[in-house]
Amino acid sequence: MAKFLKALTLLAAVMLPAQTGASFVDNCTTFDSNLWSKADWAQGLGSVQSANVNPSGGGVLNFEIPAGTHNGGEIRSKAQYSFGQVAANFKVPNLPGIISSIFMYQGTSTSDEIDIEVYLNKGKWEIAFTIYRLGVKEWVHPYYPTWDPSAGYNDYMIDYQESAISFYINGALEAQFHTPSQQPIHPMNIQLNAWYPEWLNGPLAASTEFFQVNQISYTQS
Template identity: 30%
Template sequence: MRRVLSLLFAGLAFTIVFAGTAGAQEATSFYDPFDSFDTARWSTGDHNLGRSYLDPTNVDASGGNLRIKHPARSYEGGEALTNALHGYGSYSARVKPAYAPGSITGFFLYKSPDFESEIDIEIYNDRSGRVMFTTYAGGQQTHTETAQLGFDPTAAYHEYAFDYASDSMTFYVDGRPMRTWDTGIPQTSMHLMVNSWFPAWLNGNRPKKTVYTQIDWIRHTATAATP
């Protein structure tokens, strides 16, 4: 979830990146195992969000994972986002969130302005087993639901996914359908994003030691062009 994207443009580098993609065509399918951080595909966020500052230096690729660091005794987090836009299709990521109560890990599509177009999976970075699914379209939140995973998401890797079509939206965890909606669906291509951060609406202390949200891989299979 992004609030407010305009902060993302504070750095000159991001102004250049997004100016180049604002009118770009949709990107095709991809699979990224994060053997390295591919700057042709990904950029890093550099802005405040909730209680966090998303520091580009907190994002790297190491050991075959995309890592987002929460430094010890800090509310800092990190964010990676595609340079290109992506539309209808399936999106999946194998994720192990950091254990940092009061923070969340997001895997989502987003395009500015705020509330206009967004599809969210947000995993609570604690042992409560909560995950939140949300959509925004036409300048408003159209759906939101918090579900129980039935496991501690910080203990192991699990696959989080969604299918995005013009007339339906289905969220999955480890291949199991969790929620389907057929109304209130955004109708545009968006940037694919992953982040880990401390929202203002969640209570939690700074982590006592440095912890990492780790993403083993991300896959997108395109199915059709968006309007």
């Protein structure tokens, strides 16, 4: 019986997140190490580096893309989050081939994931809304803005609910997925990053640019 109870305890530890996050608003005046950790690893054509993620001191979290590199930066929430609204206000760099994103990611080999990715591809801005369930891409919806995402700050939001997942930009609903049987089923970390994927095959950064974030929030349902 003791062995059985121990096995159940271990199973629960695997199945449940170590920390479940509550609602928060981060105004990016400092780097909040209670909420976030920085990443250091190879990714795509280059790497994401913790040294490239720093607050400006004026309410902006800068993700630096150094000139002559394919390097960027990434942050990941220490807690995992379930149903609710994940939002950020940010300005993307005007560099071809780099993805700037806010997303939810479980972080396993068969990971659940919900993405908003902004990038400049062959001279045209694109925004991709994507959903994975257990590592399988279930849905992707491309959006082609008539405005320049690098010209100023814009609001991006994932509204993750049991009945549907909705994607908003500047308060306007731009896409919605409402097939609950194909939605993520696990709590996920909130992440933001700027990185160069191989498939976009972007050139080295012609100048030092920044992915700039001035607010990140989560509102629990």
